[in-house]
Amino acid sequence: MSIQGRIGRTGGGRVRRALGVQAALEWAFRVEKAQLDLPVPKDTTGESYGYGLEHVLLQRAALGCRIDGGQHKFGSYTHEDAEVIAACVAGMPDSLGGRRMAIRIAELARAGLTPDWMPGALPRCVPVEVRRNQHGERAATAVVGTARVLSRGKWRTVDIMACPVTFSPHPHQIEAARRAYEDWWQALGWIRDGLIAGGMLREVEVTQAMPKVRPWQARPALT
Template sequence: MSRMGGLQIGDVIPVTAPAAVLPKRARMEKVGNQRGMMRREMSVKGALEWAFGVEHAQLEFDEVAAVGGLGLPGRGAEARLMEQGALGCNIDTFRGRSHPHDDADLIASVVRNSLLWFQSVRVAELARAGCVPDWMPEARLQCVPVAWRKSNQHGATARTEEVGRITYRTRRGTITKPLLVCPVTYSPTGAQIAAARRSYLEWWGWLLDVRVGLAAVDLGRIHVTDVMPPLRPWQNKG
């Protein structure tokens, strides 16, 4: 067979396709794990809500005992039946209920080991509820009366206090009247708003610690991105 430029007629020439025409699965290899499995991208907040809210993962105070079956001492069936009778209900032990996904258990373990116990419990509670700490987005400093009188046909009126008496003279003689003031306060106070926003910032820092911990583990089906909730959402309000 004749040769043309070092090639024989009939040779197969490999052609590399541009990235734009590669199939979607090939272009997403960057989010694959070490086992070559494709993973779903989630933010750290989304991963926590999936693990605790959807898969119902649990925090283990003693993970070694939980894995090794070294929990609290066992109890007899009679004691459990007596407790059920006291509650007036039966515990659902249907076997069709599935266990949490392995990734969900691993995320719960990272949360437990990245934070203090009360911090991990708080993060898990918010993730199960699918919400963030209440940073009082609608809070505005308002001057309001300390107390109110009972409403009448004219509506509610502020309660007043007597702080003194005033005396003056008229043609009819000397008249004395009470000097009344309306005690007021600010609600919510600046300290309450600041405390709520400090709580949000603490939660944000806890999520950052969890994100760093999740970056060091190899999840099977999830890829945790660097996306974080807004750091100071109150600054974005008009």
């Protein structure tokens, strides 16, 4: 059974499904439609108001069974494990991106996506502007200075023309995309470790499996 199906019981006993953290997030947010309940700010002093997994553990223990069961879904059931996963994401610490990272993780999980780290991207030197006419297209030029030249016995001032170029995609774009991927990867590691250590999941077992830490450094297959 894929994560597209619900995790249920078989023969009167609970079936614990082993999932990597990314698959568990996609199951919780995409299949079970879990909602991300972010903590409400207590003041406007700029201090952190996030809560950690310890808060989730205490709430779960106090309730004795589940957290806010199905409060977001009318006429349908949100699996309690999915709500625990969503609560863990909501507790993302500021050191790993806080609320913004929590929202990013939930959005990607709902879409079943991995952050775009721009695979295969290489900076290329290209003209800043290309002009097209009936004869085709050519790089636009600009005056970058003047020079004095001797032509037919007379000194003349002529324009020095050049073609402005840039790099596309710019190396900074590639670096930023891959830095964002690494931030997401580290946040997933925090969620994985918290869910495993917390022991709160009843029918899902989060494994140690993680997405590739730097997929752009993967070695090409030998032929």
